Amino acid sequence: MLRPGQTIGILGGGQLGRMLAMAAARLGLRTHVFEPDPEAPAAQTANAHMIAAYEDQGALAAFAEAVDVVTLEFENVPAAAVAFLEARVPVRPGAAVLAVAQDRVAEKTLAAQAGAQTAPFVAVDRLEDAQAGLKVVGLPAMLKTRRAGYDGKGQRKITSEAELAAAVTALGTKDLILEGFVPFIAEFSVIGARGLDGAIALFDPPVNVHRNHILDTSTVPSGLGPAIEEKGRAVTRLLLDRLNYVGVMAVEFFALADGAVLVNEIAPRVHNSGHWTLEACIVSQFEQQIRAVAGWPLGDPARHSNAVMTNLIGAEAEHYAAIAAEPGAALHLYGKKEIRAGRKMGHITRLTGPAR
Amino acid sequence: MLRPGQTIGILGGGQLGRMLAMAAARLGLRTHVFEPDPEAPAAQTANAHMIAAYEDQGALAAFAEAVDVVTLEFENVPAAAVAFLEARVPVRPGAAVLAVAQDRVAEKTLAAQAGAQTAPFVAVDRLEDAQAGLKVVGLPAMLKTRRAGYDGKGQRKITSEAELAAAVTALGTKDLILEGFVPFIAEFSVIGARGLDGAIALFDPPVNVHRNHILDTSTVPSGLGPAIEEKGRAVTRLLLDRLNYVGVMAVEFFALADGAVLVNEIAPRVHNSGHWTLEACIVSQFEQQIRAVAGWPLGDPARHSNAVMTNLIGAEAEHYAAIAAEPGAALHLYGKKEIRAGRKMGHITRLTGPAR
Numbered sequence: 001m002l003r004p005g006q007t008i009g010i011l012g013g014g015q016l017g018r019m020l021a022m023a024a025a026r027l028g029l030r031t032h033v034f035e036p037d038p039e040a041p042a043a044q045t046a047n048a049h050m051i052a053a054y055e056d057q058g059a060l061a062a063f064a065e066a067v068d069v070v071t072l073e074f075e076n077v078p079a080a081a082v083a084f085l086e087a088r089v090p091v092r093p094g095a096a097v098l099a100v101a102q103d104r105v106a107e108k109t110l111a112a113q114a115g116a117q118t119a120p121f122v123a124v125d126r127l128e129d130a131q132a133g134l135k136v137v138g139l140p141a142m143l144k145t146r147r148a149g150y151d152g153k154g155q156r157k158i159t160s161e162a163e164l165a166a167a168v169t170a171l172g173t174k175d176l177i178l179e180g181f182v183p184f185i186a187e188f189s190v191i192g193a194r195g196l197d198g199a200i201a202l203f204d205p206p207v208n209v210h211r212n213h214i215l216d217t218s219t220v221p222s223g224l225g226p227a228i229e230e231k232g233r234a235v236t237r238l239l240l241d242r243l244n245y246v247g248v249m250a251v252e253f254f255a256l257a258d259g260a261v262l263v264n265e266i267a268p269r270v271h272n273s274g275h276w277t278l279e280a281c282i283v284s285q286f287e288q289q290i291r292a293v294a295g296w297p298l299g300d301p302a303r304h305s306n307a308v309m310t311n312l313i314g315a316e317a318e319h320y321a322a323i324a325a326e327p328g329a330a331l332h333l334y335g336k337k338e339i340r341a342g343r344k345m346g347h348i349t350r351l352t353g354p355a356r
Numbered sequence: 357m358l359r360p361g362q363t364i365g366i367l368g369g370g371q372l373g374r375m376l377a378m379a380a381a382r383l384g385l386r387t388h389v390f391e392p393d394p395e396a397p398a399a400q401t402a403n404a405h406m407i408a409a410y411e412d413q414g415a416l417a418a419f420a421e422a423v424d425v426v427t428l429e430f431e432n433v434p435a436a437a438v439a440f441l442e443a444r445v446p447v448r449p450g451a452a453v454l455a456v457a458q459d460r461v462a463e464k465t466l467a468a469q470a471g472a473q474t475a476p477f478v479a480v481d482r483l484e485d486a487q488a489g490l491k492v493v494g495l496p497a498m499l500k501t502r503r504a505g506y507d508g509k510g511q512r513k514i515t516s517e518a519e520l521a522a523a524v525t526a527l528g529t530k531d532l533i534l535e536g537f538v539p540f541i542a543e544f545s546v547i548g549a550r551g552l553d554g555a556i557a558l559f560d561p562p563v564n565v566h567r568n569h570i571l572d573t574s575t576v577p578s579g580l581g582p583a584i585e586e587k588g589r590a591v592t593r594l595l596l597d598r599l600n601y602v603g604v605m606a607v608e609f610f611a612l613a614d615g616a617v618l619v620n621e622i623a624p625r626v627h628n629s630g631h632w633t634l635e636a637c638i639v640s641q642f643e644q645q646i647r648a649v650a651g652w653p654l655g656d657p658a659r660h661s662n663a664v665m666t667n668l669i670g671a672e673a674e675h676y677a678a679i680a681a682e683p684g685a686a687l688h689l690y691g692k693k694e695i696r697a698g699r700k701m702g703h704i705t706r707l708t709g710p711a712r
Binding site: 302329 | 357360361374378381382383384386400401403635638639647652653655656658660661673676677680681683684685686687688689690691693702705707710
């Protein structure tokens with residue numbers, strides 16, 4: 001168990017790292033961010049910032065010396081960097097977990113092995129795989145890169161066989177995945193944590209609405225009912241245990257009309273759909289991650305209020321003055337200098353009454 | 357109105373500054389702390405730290421250049437430093453307010469001028485003043501330094517005339533105040549804010565319990581009833597307006613058995629008795645201070661939950677592991693390296709149900 005004053009290293013410097021650093025500070029723990037961008041949002045709230053590339057082994061070695069444990073705020077940290085660090089200092093979650101989470105095929109395979117349903121999928125490393133796969137997964141289908149995609153980047157919707165060849169070429173022909181299209185009625189997520197002692201704590205599942213492939217709102221309670229929510233919770237518990245996981249993990253689910261629940265994605269970190277925990281819970285997802293990786297007891301995930309989280313994307317952040325004037329709205333801005341289309345600039349949490 | 361990315365200067369580097377810096381970061385505003393101690397709690401969460409003495413005019417000038425507005429987290433900043441800064445950059449609240457708040461006689465005089473009751477008091481600059489004053493204020497009485505006292509430091513209880521001479525000498529003979537002892541039934545405080553536009557917002561008053569002259573707990577609702585609470589609110593509104601105040605101000609009150617409400621102290625800053633607002637309100641006292649001094653609209657001070665805040669003094673902070681394991685408890689540690697008797701090391705907020 002880290003003592004107050006000890007230091008947590010964070011790989012990545014975005015808004016998730018920014019909020020992790022503040023959660024650590026609440027507990028009297030220090031943070032050290034590893035991130036190439038000198039102006040990164042997390043660097044503004046952390047105690048220290050190593051400005052270096054993930055390939056810089058000298059910087060990685062110095063970072064390992066300076067911290068007591070390492071965690072991460074985005075999963076696409078190069079595997080070599082994580083392996084290098086893991087030889088020197090505990091990394092939570094570690095390289096084995098990242099190898100799964102970085103690869104959509106490995107992720108879905110794991111989910112299936114854990115007894116969870118997923119959309120039908122086929123690994124694609126040449127056009128022929130995709131052509132054969134289409135017969136398995138049906139039309140329409142989604143063709144995606146296996147690695148490094150997020151917020152709708154690196155994916156194409158396939159509505160006819162004729163579109164397939166061009167899409168395969170556009171995405172690089174290999175290391176792709178073809179997924180069947182799932183007629184879901186809702187998307188929801190479970191943000192769960194597993195402590196160093198194996199204890200598990202799950203936040204209430206929000207229902208999530210996307211706009212232009214980017215999360216727009218997360219709402220608790222989800223309104224999906226206890227049966228669907230419990231299926232998501234059960235899968236999340238199973239995945240946390242199977243991976244011998246330490247930290248916060250987010251599992252995104254599709255809910256189908258017949259009550260089935262399918263795993264969509266697994267994120268080995270705090271998640272945009274859990275931001276409402278900052279206002280609606282006594283311990284947020286960010287503090288939960290800090291507690292887990294620091295070897296502290298997990299916090300109480302109980303929710304005292306209902307909440308709606310709304311992202312501020314691109315120019316929406318320019319309305320900060322009007323949002324600040326709205327009673328009952330908690331405004332979060334991430335300290336990003338430049339507003340760009342599709343960029344997550346901040347979010348709003350609105351509490352909508354005592355928890356029910 | 358400051359834009360996101362602009363910088364608020366904070367005079368003082370303690371835990372109040374630490375929580376102010378985090379509140380600013382939530383809004384995408386930057387902070388720059390002026391504080392001689394390189395290891396100060398606030399320096400760990402602020403964007404920048406000027407390590408210098410308040411007498412260092414070169415450092416003050418550079419600080420004024422680097423920030424867009426200045427506020428403070430403790431009232432005993434030397435008046436000359438505040439005046440120097442105020443000639444260069446807006447200081448909120450400003451030198452005129454500090455001159456009142458730094459001096460117990462001026463503070464009580466202002467309260468009386470605003471129509472508020474206080475304990476009887478007499479300014480003391482020589483032994484004869486104290487001897488004559490004792491006939492006015494009666495026994496027992498409190499002899500205090502006019503300036504720079506806090507947490508019971510710089511004060512003596514006088515229970516007989518014979519004790520007076522030694523106490524006057526011990527506290528330095530001049531710049532003292534002799535106060536009548538007030539048989540209060542409870543202490544409470546009102547944390548209020550006034551915006552640049554003159555708008556006022558008051559948090560619900562907590563009832564405060566002290567132990568060894570240091571705040572032990574603050575509890576909302578206070579249980580003192582609406583009549584007493586409203587007297588405190590009315591005085592606070594009056595003081596904020598009379599001082600043309602910008603920022604958060606805390607007024608400590610005594611409640612007497614007959615329903616009278618007396619002003620005890622005025623703090624021109626966020627206050628220990630308002631820490632529960634971090635968990636029980638959508639906008640905390642810290643964010644409220646940031647909003648006011650940045651020229652933003654004040655936040656909604658409504659309370660969604662009942663709460664009890666308990667300070668962690670000295671060695672009590674060593675129990676952090678047990679506190680972290682308590683469901684429903686929010687633990688705050690201030691990043692202070694050394695535990696000392698009487699030192700505020702952190703606090704706990706416990707939510708005790710939906711607001712009533």
